[in-house]
Every structure is written in structure tokens, then in C-alpha cells.
Amino acid sequence: MDPHLLRTFVAVARCGSFSEAARELGYTQSAVSQHIAALESDLGAVLLRRRPVSATAVGTRLLEHAGPLLLRLDAARADIARLTAAPASRIVIGASPLAMTPQLTGTLADMRQTQPLLGVTVRVLGREAITHKVATAALDLGLVDGMAAPNDPLHLPDVGPLTALAVTEQPLAVALPAQHPLAGRTSLRLTDLADARWIDAPDTAIPLAQLRTAGGTDGYRASLRYEGTDVRGLVVLSATGHGLALLPQPTIDGIPGISAVLISAPRLIHRTEVLHSNAVDGPPALLAAALLAATQ
Amino acid sequence: MDPHLLRTFVAVARCGSFSEAARELGYTQSAVSQHIAALESDLGAVLLRRRPVSATAVGTRLLEHAGPLLLRLDAARADIARLTAAPASRIVIGASPLAMTPQLTGTLADMRQTQPLLGVTVRVLGREAITHKVATAALDLGLVDGMAAPNDPLHLPDVGPLTALAVTEQPLAVALPAQHPLAGRTSLRLTDLADARWIDAPDTAIPLAQLRTAGGTDGYRASLRYEGTDVRGLVVLSATGHGLALLPQPTIDGIPGISAVLISAPRLIHRTEVLHSNAVDGPPALLAAALLAATQ
DNA sequence: CGTGATTACGGTTGACGTAATCATA
DNA sequence: TATGATTACGTCAACCGTAATCACG
Numbered sequence: 001m002d003p004h005l006l007r008t009f010v011a012v013a014r015c016g017s018f019s020e021a022a023r024e025l026g027y028t029q030s031a032v033s034q035h036i037a038a039l040e041s042d043l044g045a046v047l048l049r050r051r052p053v054s055a056t057a058v059g060t061r062l063l064e065h066a067g068p069l070l071l072r073l074d075a076a077r078a079d080i081a082r083l084t085a086a087p088a089s090r091i092v093i094g095a096s097p098l099a100m101t102p103q104l105t106g107t108l109a110d111m112r113q114t115q116p117l118l119g120v121t122v123r124v125l126g127r128e129a130i131t132h133k134v135a136t137a138a139l140d141l142g143l144v145d146g147m148a149a150p151n152d153p154l155h156l157p158d159v160g161p162l163t164a165l166a167v168t169e170q171p172l173a174v175a176l177p178a179q180h181p182l183a184g185r186t187s188l189r190l191t192d193l194a195d196a197r198w199i200d201a202p203d204t205a206i207p208l209a210q211l212r213t214a215g216g217t218d219g220y221r222a223s224l225r226y227e228g229t230d231v232r233g234l235v236v237l238s239a240t241g242h243g244l245a246l247l248p249q250p251t252i253d254g255i256p257g258i259s260a261v262l263i264s265a266p267r268l269i270h271r272t273e274v275l276h277s278n279a280v281d282g283p284p285a286l287l288a289a290a291l292l293a294a295t296q
Numbered sequence: 297m298d299p300h301l302l303r304t305f306v307a308v309a310r311c312g313s314f315s316e317a318a319r320e321l322g323y324t325q326s327a328v329s330q331h332i333a334a335l336e337s338d339l340g341a342v343l344l345r346r347r348p349v350s351a352t353a354v355g356t357r358l359l360e361h362a363g364p365l366l367l368r369l370d371a372a373r374a375d376i377a378r379l380t381a382a383p384a385s386r387i388v389i390g391a392s393p394l395a396m397t398p399q400l401t402g403t404l405a406d407m408r409q410t411q412p413l414l415g416v417t418v419r420v421l422g423r424e425a426i427t428h429k430v431a432t433a434a435l436d437l438g439l440v441d442g443m444a445a446p447n448d449p450l451h452l453p454d455v456g457p458l459t460a461l462a463v464t465e466q467p468l469a470v471a472l473p474a475q476h477p478l479a480g481r482t483s484l485r486l487t488d489l490a491d492a493r494w495i496d497a498p499d500t501a502i503p504l505a506q507l508r509t510a511g512g513t514d515g516y517r518a519s520l521r522y523e524g525t526d527v528r529g530l531v532v533l534s535a536t537g538h539g540l541a542l543l544p545q546p547t548i549d550g551i552p553g554i555s556a557v558l559i560s561a562p563r564l565i566h567r568t569e570v571l572h573s574n575a576v577d578g579p580p581a582l583l584a585a586a587l588l589a590a591t592q
Numbered sequence: 593c594g595t596g597a598t599t600a601c602g603g604t605t606g607a608c609g610t611a612a613t614c615a616t617a
Numbered sequence: 618t619a620t621g622a623t624t625a626c627g628t629c630a631a632c633c634g635t636a637a638t639c640a641c642g
Contacts, residue, residue, distance in 0.1 A: 001373060003299065004607095018622060031608050033623060038607095043373075045380045050622065051616055058379050064457045065372035072368065076361035077297060077339075083354050084341045149445030151510060151562060158454035161360045214447060266447060267563060314597060327633050329598060334632095346597065347641050 001042060003073055006066045008035040009047065013063055016053045068159070071132060075160040078137035079277055087282040090119040091140045094130040097204050097229045098248060099143035099272045103168065107294035111287055124229045126203035128157065134275050135159040140284040142275035143291075147172065147206045147214070147246070150269050163278035165288065167295050170270045172206075173249035173260040175238040183259035190263050194219030199243035201226035204234050206246040206270075214266060297338060299369055302362045304331040305343065309359055312349045364455070367428060371456040374433035375573055383578040386415040387436045390426040393500050393525045394544060395439035395568045399464065403590035407583055420525045422499035424453065430571050431455040436580040438571035439587075443468065443502045443510070443542070446565050459574035461584065463591050466566045468502075469545035469556040471534040479555035486559050490515030495539035497522035500530050502542040502566075510562060 011021040012032060022032040040047050047059035055063060093108075100122075112120065125133070127144050134142040144164075146154040153164060174193060176183045182192075194215060200208045200222035211220040223243040226234055231251065238245050239257040248270035252260040274288045307317040308328060318328040336343050343355035351359060389404075396418075408416065421429070423440050430438040440460075442450040449460060470489060472479045478488075490511060496504045496518035507516040519539040522530055527547065534541050535553040544566035548556040570584045 001299075001369060003297075019620090028609055029622070030610080030624085034608075037623085043376050043380070045376060053622095058376060061379060061457075062372065062376055065368070065375065068454075068456070069365070069368050069372060072361070072365050073297060076358065076365060079361065080339050080341060080354060080358055083357060084339070149448050149563075151512065152445050152448065153451075153509075155449075158364075160364070161357075213449075216447065267445075315595090324634055325597070326599085326635080330633075333598085349597095 001039070003070060005035045005039045005042075006062075007070060008032055009039055009059075010063060010066050010070065012036060012048065012053060013055050013059065018053065068157070071135065071159055075135035078135070079160065082137050082277060083279065088140075089283075090121070091283045091287065092121045092123060092138075093141045093143065093287075094123050094125050094133055094139040095143040096127050096130060096145050097124055097231045098145040098251060098270070100124065101168065101250070101272070103295060104143060104272070104291060107291050108287070110294070111290050115283070126229065131156050131159055131162075131275065134277070135162060137277070140276070141287055143167070143272060144275055145248075145270060145272045147210055147268055148271050150267055152271075154271055154273055156273075156275070161278060162275055163288070164273045164275050165292050166271060167274055167291055168272040170248040170250055170272075172246055172263045172268050172270050173252055174263065175235060175245045175247055175252045176259045176261055177239055177241045178257050178259050179241075180259065182261065185261050187262040187264040189265045190268070191215055191217070191219075191265075193244060197221065197223035197243045199224045199226050199234065199237055199245045201234050201245060203227065203229050204231055204245075211246065214268065297335070299366060301331045301335045301338075302358075303366060304328055305335055305355075306359060306362050306366070308332060308344065308349060309351050309355065314349065364453075367431065367455055371431035374431070375456065378433050378573060379575065384436075385579075386417070387579045387583065388417045388419060388434075389437045389439065389583075390419050390421050390429055390435040391439040392423050392426060392441050393420055393527045394441040394547060394566070396420065397464065397546070397568070399591060400439060400568070400587060403587050404583070406590070407586050411579070422525065427452050427455055427458075427571065430573065431458060433573070436572070437583055439463070439568060440571055441544075441566060441568045443506055443564055444567050446563055448567075450567055450569055452569075452571070457574060458571055459584070460569045460571050461588050462567060463570055463587055464568045466544040466546055466568075468542055468559045468564050468566050469548055470559065471531060471541045471543055471548045472555045472557055473535055473537045474553050474555050475537075476555065478557065481557050483558040483560040485561045486564070487511055487513070487561075489540060493517065493519035493539045495520045495522050495530065495533055495541045497530050497541060499523065499525050500527055500541075507542065510564065 008021060008025060011024055012018055015021045015024065018032045019029045022029045036048060045058040046056050047062060048055055127146060130139065130142040130144050133139040144154065148154050156164060174188060182188060194217050198208055198220050204226060208220045208222055212218055234245055235252065235255055235258060249260050249262060252258055274291050276284045276288050279285050304317065304321060307320055308314055311317045311320065314328045315325045318325045332344060341354040342352055343358060344351055423442065426435065426438040426440050429435040440450065444450050452460060470484065478484060490513050494504055494516050500522060504516045504518055508514055522533065530541055531548065531551055531554060545556050545558060548554050570587050572580045572584050575581050
């Protein structure tokens with residue numbers, strides 16, 4: 001189970017073609033064929049059906065292992081490189097849309113005044129992408145938001161020794177169109193909305209899959225899938241009755257046409273965390289410390 | 297970053313000796329030396345100090361990556377082998393001490409009546425060991441307990457695509473000696489006990505480290521460390537005033553000399569989960585389903 | 593000095609490319 | 618028949634062992 005072979009395997013499975021994967025990896029068709037043959041003989045199972053190429057049951061299972069494995073391997077490489085290399089003067093921050101609160105951007109502004117030469121890039125991404133990219137050093141710092149029980153850490157994929165620190169906890173609210181029958185309420189139980197129509201915006205609002213897990217039901221059906229990372233667009237959709245969305249209360253409060261109704265049960269909050277490789281020094285760690293200090 | 301090299305590296309770091317690691321791995325001293333040299337040149341950093349052998353800062357960091365990485369690699373191997381091999385008639389169950397409730401052992405007894413030929417082994421272990429061993433197929437089924445927010449899954453190390461299903465949720469209680477001033481209370485806030493003396497029994501009761509995380513304080517100091525997996529021994533220690541322990545309420549209720557005082561805040565419960573490789577058939581999956589069905 | 597890590601060197605193995613062959617849409 | 622996977626084979630590098638060397642206690 002050489003990582004090279006695994007890498008080839010995932011490439012072939014993704015491309016659906018030996019030759020295409022070979023091109024992508026800079027190998028010959030033959031080498032790819034030999035890689036797959038080596039893996040299959042090593043594991044004693046057929047991993048791929050050929051012509052057309054598709055993963056068998058065993059192959060599919062192996063893919064579930066291979067992804068995280070290769071990610072962690074890249075993360076380890078990148079982490080060691082980060083320790084070895086000199087600290088950069090440029091810093092790239094990845095943030096999920098709801099993590100971009102005025103509170104956080106404010107402290108970032110303060111930070112820049114003390115270190116004006118620091119080149120800063122902010123990149124808005126989905127939550128999983130941020131975790132992966134922080135681990136593999138494609139980002140210096142991550143700001144991730146999500147839903148959790150009070151004082152509970154977010155459930156982030158385990159991609160290596162990263163430091164996650166809570167920055168904010170805000171109440172959760174449903175974005176209801178102003179004319180919605182429940183719009184007048186001050187609070188609601190989440191389960192009361194299990195049969196409503198929701199907008200599934202996994203990279204922006206709380207993913208519906210998470211609501212189902214938290215509620216233990218298979219409700220929270222999606223009327224619309226929203227791909228992308230723009231909060232305003234989601235709010236506009238919600239205001240015009242396309243469906244509900246679960247968001248931090250301050251984000252939706254005061255927006256015309258929308259009523260923010262707090263979730264009273266189960267006890268869940270919206271949480272933002274800073275994510276970085278747990279180096280003690282360097283601009284990312286300093287900035288993380290500043291964000292943490294500013295919000296406590 | 298060949299896994300072979302990583303494996304050699306962790307062996308050397310653990311043994312504190314190239315020659316000892318060579319013996320353990322079945323290599324020559326020379327091969328081990330070459331492995332370490334290859335790793336160091338690949339990563340461009342010195343990983344080990346020699347004479348005596350100890351890990352450098354970079355080496356220590358690499359060790360943090362290498363452990364989980366190699367574990368996942370073993371898990372992937374074992375998982376594929378499990379899919380390929382015929383289902384065994386023997387089943388090995390790993391359980392953390394507090395997961396061994398009459399409720400669970402009862403359903404296991406029922407199960408044996410329907411499948412009397414099934415050879416069953418029960419092995420009591422620490423939580424981490426169970427997760428690792430289920431992932432690497434050293435166990436067919438795991439019963440793990442822990443502390444969590446209501447309806448929240450346990451925070452288990454991510455060692456691959458395992459299925460974790462909730463079996464029980466029980467209230468948490470502190471085991472107080474009967475003569476303790478707070479023993480008469482029906483419930484307590486956990487933070488009120490932050491300055492008390494605790495027994496740190498990470499493999500039996502709730503680990504104190506977790507209490508600190510949940511409470512956000514660095515209290516809950518240990519007066520005694522209890523290694524091992526025997527609940528009765530822990531209770532005896534607690535009854536004779538050696539320190540407090542956090543346990544599921546039913547476990548301590550009714551034991552003479554001990555008062556079980558419920559935890560009212562923060563909202564935390566004791567949860568038990570069944571853990572198994574998510575195969576759909578075979579004895580482990582059937583047993584997991586039976587356990588789940590019996591407790592809902 | 594002696595134990596233990598490193599370096600030198602050789603044999604074997606394994607990996608990849610070229611090219612021929614096979615199989616399937 | 619054409620595209621694309623497999624097999625055959627040659628070359629080259631990588632790996633590990635033997636043995637000599639080096640270095641620290």
C-alpha cells in the first residue's frame with residue numbers, strides 16, 4: 001500500500017481512465033496499469049472494473065481510506081516544511097462566509113496597524129476546504145464557523161495536529177420571511193421546523209445534514225440547493241420565500257423582509273474557531289492570539 | 297516520506313536507539329541508519345540527536361503526524377482484508393469499563409441464544425485502545441463510553457470510516473463519599489467542584505482533561521491517578537475519600553458509602569456508542585444492530 | 593577501547609518506459 | 618477498427634546487507 005500506488009488509484013478512479021490519470025500524474029499508461037495491478041495483487045482484491053473504468057465495492061471502500069490518508073501525508077510534509085522554512089511576510093487567511101464578522105475583521109485591521117508591512121490575503125471558502133488547506137499549508141490561518149452545543153468544539157475533520165480555538169459563540173436563528181406565520185415568534189424549537197422547506201447551503205449556512213444529525217430525524221428537506229459562499233444571496237433567497245436557513249442571529253437581525261427567530265431547543269449555538277498549525281511564533285500564531293484576545 | 301521510513305523513525309524514537317529499532321524491525325543497523333538519513337534528507341531537517349538518541353523539535357512534530365498516519369494505513373489494510381475474507385464465526389468485543397452495563401450484556405446474552413455457536417470474547421480496554429483496535433480489525437466490535445452534550449456524538453479519534461451508533465445516554469453524577477458536605481444535594485453544578493480533589497482515572501471514569509475542556513478552567517486537579525479498568529476499585533477509592541470521580545449515575549447509585557449527586561450544569565450526559573467497521577452484514581454488524589434495537 | 597552510528601560498496605530487487613499484444617466499444 | 622488496458626522486456630535506480638570506518642562515552 002505505497003502512497004504512490006494509492007495516489008494513482010484515486011486519480012484513476014476520479015478520471016475514470018488509466019490513460020487520463022497517467023497524463024495527470026506524468027506517468028505512462030503502462031506505469032499506471034502496473035500500479036493498479038500491484039495494489040490489487042497486494043490487497044488480493046479487484047479494485048476497478050475496466051472498460052468502462054469504475055470502482056468495485058472494495059475499491060470504493062479503499063477510496064474512503066485513501067483520501068484522508070493522502071491528505072494527512074501532504075499535511076505532514078507541509079507542516080515539517082513550515083517548521084523548517086523562514087516565516088513568510090505574507091499571510092493568507094481562509095474564512096468560511098459566516099466567520100467574517102465585523103468583530104473579526106476589526107481585529108485584523110488593528111493588527112495591520114501594528115504590522116503594516118504584512119501582506120494579507122483573505123479567501124472565502126467552504127469549511128472543509130479551509131481545514132484541508134490549513135493542514136497542507138495552503139492557508140496560514142483559518143476562520144471556520146459551524147453549529148455545536150454550547151462550549152463544545154466544532155466537529156472538524158481530523159487532518160493532523162492543528163490548533164482550534166473558539167473565537168465567538170452566537171445564538172442560532174432561523175431566517176424566516178417576514179410574512180411567514182411563525183415570523184412573529186421570539187423563539188422556536190428546531191424540531192418544529194423539521195417539516196418546513198429549507199435551503200441547503202452547505203458552504204454558507206449550517207448544512208442540513210447536520211440538522212438531521214442533531215435532531216435525530218430525516219426531516220429538513222431541501223427545496224433549493226445553494227452552492228457558493230455568498231451570505232447576501234442566501235438571505236435574499238430566504239426573504240423571497242425559497243426556504244429557511246439556519247444562521248447566527250446577528251447576521252440576519254435587522255435585515256428588511258427577514259425575521260430572525262431564535263432557536264430555543266435543542267441547545268445549540270453558532271461558533272467560530274481560529275484554526276492554525278500550532279506553531280508558537282510567526283505571524284499566523286500572533287494573529288490567532290490577537291483574534292482570541294480581542295474576543296474574550 | 298515512505299511509510300517504511302516513518303515506521304523506522306517512530307521505532308528509533310521510541311527505542312532511543314538505532315540498533316534496538318533495527319532488531320525490532322528485522323533490519324540491520326545500517327539499514328535503519330539509511331532510513332533515517334533518507335528521511336532527514338527528504339525533509340531537509342535533522343530529526344534526531346544522536347548519542348544519546350532523542351528527537352529534535354522537528355522530529356517531535358513529525359512523530360505527532362506519523363502515529364495517526366501509520367495507524368490509518370494499518371486500518372485501511374485491515375479494513376480491506378476484512379471485506380475480502382470470509383466472515384469469522386468467532387467475535388471479539390472490546391468494551392470500556394463503563395460501557396459494560398447490564399442492559400448491553402443482556403442483549404449480548406439474548407443474541408447468543410439465537411446464534412449459540414458464536415464464540416464470543418469480551419475484552420475490557422481503554423477508550424483509545426478500543427478505537428484503534430476496531431479500526432485495525434483487532435476487535436470486531438467496540439463499546440465505548442464517554443461524556444458529551446445531549447444528542448452529541450462522542451469525540452473519538454478519527455481513524456477511518458467507522459460507524460459509531462449511540463446506544464445509551466445516562467445522566468452524569470459525581471461519586472461523593474457519604475460524609476462529604478455536599479453529599480446530601482440532589483444536584484450540583486460541575487464548576488462548583490473545580491477546586492475539589494479528583495481521582496484521575498482516564499481509562500475508567502471521565503478523564504479530568506475532558507472536564508477542564510468542558511469547564512474552560514484548569515481546575516479539577518488530581519489527588520490520585522488510577523490506572524487500569526476496574527470500576528469497583530475506583531468506587532472503593534472514592535468512598536474512602538481519596539477523591540471525586542465523574543460516572544454515569546446508575547453505576548454509582550445504591551452503592552453503600554457513596555452518594556451519587558447529579559450534574560445539573562453544564563448540560564452533559566454519559567453516552568455509550570457501538571463502534572464497528574461499517575460493513576452491512578456479518579456477526580459484528582448484526583450484533584451492533586441488536587444492541588441498538590434493544591436500547592431504543 | 594568499546595559500543596554504536598555512519599559510510600562504502602556490491603548484489604538483488606523493484607519501478608518505470610518502450611513497444612508489442614490483447615480486448616472491447 | 619480504433620481506443621485504451623495489459624504484458625514483455627530492458628534499463629536504471631533504490632534498497633538492504635556486509636564490512637570497514639568513524640565518533641562519542
